[in-house]
Amino acid sequence: MAYHYENIRLEKGMYGRSGRTFSQTLEELDPSEQYRGTPLEGMDAFQRQLKRFDIRVKGAGSDCVEKFFHTADSSVLFPEFVSRVVRQGLEEESILPAITATVTRFDGMDYRSITSVPTESEKELKRVEEGAQIPETSVRTQENLVRLHKRGRMLVASYEAIRFQRLDLFSVTLRQIGAYIGRMHVQDAVDVIMKGDGNNNAAETFTVGDGTISGDAGTLTYEGLLDFWSQFDPYTMNTMLVSGDVMLAMLRMSEFQNPLTGLNFQGTGTLTTPLGAKLLRTTACPTGTLIGLDKNYALEQICGSEVTVEYDKLIDRQLERAAITSISGFAKLFDGASKVLTV
Numbered sequence: 001m002a003y004h005y006e007n008i009r010l011e012k013g014m015y016g017r018s019g020r021t022f023s024q025t026l027e028e029l030d031p032s033e034q035y036r037g038t039p040l041e042g043m044d045a046f047q048r049q050l051k052r053f054d055i056r057v058k059g060a061g062s063d064c065v066e067k068f069f070h071t072a073d074s075s076v077l078f079p080e081f082v083s084r085v086v087r088q089g090l091e092e093e094s095i096l097p098a099i100t101a102t103v104t105r106f107d108g109m110d111y112r113s114i115t116s117v118p119t120e121s122e123k124e125l126k127r128v129e130e131g132a133q134i135p136e137t138s139v140r141t142q143e144n145l146v147r148l149h150k151r152g153r154m155l156v157a158s159y160e161a162i163r164f165q166r167l168d169l170f171s172v173t174l175r176q177i178g179a180y181i182g183r184m185h186v187q188d189a190v191d192v193i194m195k196g197d198g199n200n201n202a203a204e205t206f207t208v209g210d211g212t213i214s215g216d217a218g219t220l221t222y223e224g225l226l227d228f229w230s231q232f233d234p235y236t237m238n239t240m241l242v243s244g245d246v247m248l249a250m251l252r253m254s255e256f257q258n259p260l261t262g263l264n265f266q267g268t269g270t271l272t273t274p275l276g277a278k279l280l281r282t283t284a285c286p287t288g289t290l291i292g293l294d295k296n297y298a299l300e301q302i303c304g305s306e307v308t309v310e311y312d313k314l315i316d317r318q319l320e321r322a323a324i325t326s327i328s329g330f331a332k333l334f335d336g337a338s339k340v341l342t343v
Contacts, residue, residue, distance in 0.1 A: 003040065005030045005048040010076040015311040019107065022046075022080045022311075046084070049077055055167075057081065062168040069163075069317060079311035082155075085171045086324055087307045089178025095186060095280050099239055099293065100301040101333060110145040111302045113331035115199070142331070144198040148304040151184040152325030153177045155309075159317040177324055178307070183284070185328050189299060190241065190284040192330040193291055193338050201332045203291070205340040206231065213341065220246060220290075220343045222255045228292060228341045229275050235294035235337045240277045243285040246343060250279070290341040298337035302329045 014025045026045040035041050040048060053074040056062050068078040104111075128134055155177065162170060196202035208224050209217040212231070215224040229237050242250070250256055277292070285291060293299070304327030313322045332338070 003038075003048075004034065005040075005045065006052055008049070010049070010073040012076060012311065012315055014076065015079065021306060022083075046077070046080055053077070057167045057171070059168060062166045064164050064166060065170055066163040067167075075315050075317075079309045079314040081167075082174055082309050082314060082324070083307045085174040086178040086181070086309075089175030090182040090185075090307065090326070091178075092175065093179035094182035095241075095282060096182070096189060096301060098278060098280060099189060099241065099295050100299045100330075101296050103301045103303055106148075106302050106304055109148050109304065109327070111148060111304075111329060111331070112145050113142050113197070113300060113302075113333075114139055115142050115201075115333070142197075142199045146197045146302060146329050146331045148302060148327050148329035149188060150304075150325050150327045151181050151188075152323055153180055155319065155322045155324055157319050159319050162319070181307070181324075181326050185326070186282055187284040188328065189301070189330045190282070190291065192332060193241075193293065193299060194340055197331045199332070201335050203338045203340045204231075204336075205342060207342045218343060220249045222253050224341075225250075225275060228290070228339070229277075231339055232292065232294065232336070235297060235334070237275065237292040237294060237339075238277050239293050239295045240275075240279050241285050241291040241293070242279065242281055243287050243289050244281060244283070245287055246285075246290050247279070247281045249343070288343040290343070291338065292341065293338035294334075296337075297334045298332070300331040300333055302331060304328060 008026075008029055015022050017025055020028075023044065023046050026049065030045045030048065032044055035043070035048075040051075043051070050057065053067075053071070055067050055074065055077070067074075068081070069075045194203055194205075206213050206228060207217065208215045208220060213224050213227045215221045305325075307324065307326050309324050310322045313319065
């Protein structure tokens with residue numbers, strides 16, 4: 001039985017379409033719906049092209065990099081392979097899904113978000129009498145633009161150096177590049193939480209021993225954590241970002257040494273806190289800092305572009321300096337949904 005994917009002509013121009021990725025273009029030419037009930041069901045259009053040229057990208061029997069360049073058509077697939085593996089590394093290492101309320105796709109470098117800043121009176125749950133005015137919630141655009149940043153790495157290698165390397169091994173390096181980019185985005189997110197997005201909305205900061213947070217400066221206690229947790233009403237502190245030293249201080253607290261908590265941490269690497277918040281350690285947090293947030297209301301991620309590569313260089317085997325980049329930015333949604341505690 002002949003399939004349509006075997007006759008598609010691949011060319012560089014499939015990468016240059018405005019508002020369309022290579023995969024989306026390929027999917028338009030070869031819709032996956034046509035393969036329902038066939039042995040190819042479950043594959044996307046790109047995976048079917050790998051099958052067409054018999055390119056195995058995973059496992060001990062994976063092909064060498066040069067397999068992509070046996071024909072002019074198959075070489076067009078190489079940039080998309082690089083992009084997908086880098087994206088895989090970015091997603092594996094990233095904690096962004098655990099700290100962002102929503103992701104907005106945006107084609108540009110300057111973005112204007114929306115905000116709603118209710119007064120104390122507007123936050124109250126008032127009963128509406130018959131004929132009375134219903135309380136209002138005002139939503140407006142932010143005064144200042146949110147700037148997006150390009151983050152990336154330069155892939156520096158000659159084709160001769162990698163042509164005989166297995167794709168499975170080459171993928172390890174590409175995933176590491178994705179992990180680096182992911183950490184850059186997390187650093188951007190933490191900076192926006194702490195300092196604001198340019199609209200005078202930096203997170204409120206507390207210090208241990210300042211009168212609001214009990215304890216002595218320089219020492220984190222469970223009572224201090226409870227005081228910090230209590231500052232979030234009407235939001236819920238369901239996520240905590242901590243630096244490495246704060247993580248160790250919390251693990252040494254007797255309240256965190258509950259046998260069930262320790263068993264879960266040792267078995268899965270996930271620490272269940274007595275406060276019910278998800279605890280995430282990141283080097284993006286400054287030393288001695290704990291960031292609490294309600295991830296459902298604190299942060300918006302603006303994605304200016306997916307992982308992009310210099311496809312011309314990769315297709316033409318000019319790998320000496322090929323840029324791999326991703327454009328992203330962050331906007332604060334509700335000011336009170338994120339706060340900072342300094343030990």
